[in-house]
Amino acid sequence: MLMPTYAWLTLAVILPLGAMLTFSFLSGTPMGRKEVFFTLKNYRAFVDQPYLVGVAWTSLLIGLWTTAICAVLGFFTALALVRATSGRVRETLLILVILPFWTNGLVRVFSWTMVIREGGFLDSAIRVIWADAPSTGFLYSLPAIVLGLVHGYLPYMVLTCYVALLAIDDSILEAAESLGARWWTTLFKILVPLAAPGLISGSILIFVPVIGAFMEPRILGGTRGVTLGTVIEEQFTAAFNWPLGAALSFTILAVVLAIFATFSGVLRRNAAV
Secondary structure: OOOHHHHHHHHHHHHHHHHHHHHHHHHOOOOOOOOOOOOHHHHHHHHOOOHHHHHHHHHHHHHHHHHHHHHHHHHHHHHHHHOOOHHHHHHHHHHHHHHHHHOOHHHHHHHHHHOOOOHHHHHHHHHOOOOOOOOOOOOOOOOHHHHHHHHHHHHHHHHHHHHHHHHOOHHHHHHHHHHHOHHHHHEEEHHHHHHHHHHHHHHHHHHHHHOOOOOOHHHHHHOOOOOOHHHHHHHOOOOOOOHHHHHHHHHHHHHHHHHHHHHHHHHHHHHHH
């Protein structure tokens, strides 16, 4: 009964990954006219091209900032959904949370360029109140990239935290309140530890794709939006250097697997507790 599933995984996942893995060890693209041979040179890219180290650091910082902001906003949004709403109101708000998934990502990113550019909607709204206000536009900057990524990936954190918080027994919170626990004590001693699996799962779901994202950095970051994702995309589309792009992709994959290996142990320990 599982054969169709395994066949689909083979066609959709294993074969493409196997092809890219093979490309990563080649000296050039097989479709070209140059002689092609196996080499490990592509995996020395961070040594041979030191600028990639700075690009990787930028990607890592963007990923950490995006994940941290999503963790804070997502946790408190999920807490508000669980503790302050019920019934149809909660269902409506959940639909609004996942609404970004129903719209094209390119449209969402371009809409932010209209808001945060100089003379955009944000500047216009501020100047209605303060006519001589300086421009607050920050398009083509790292904060603009983080803003676009947070907008796109925040629902993941909200949903994982929502599921974790929904499973907390109300009697635990009632007991803490009856014993005189302050709200911050309840938050940091009970809610955050019990919701840790949701926070960790959401962080993984966000951090992993963010470090390889290329659409938001390219559109919202401009010349400052050079990340590993944009470099990989350029190798496949502009430079036609598929082996280097594949090698960089598998380097990111190795980092992702290391993250999964690290946090899977944390999740197991939390589940055991």
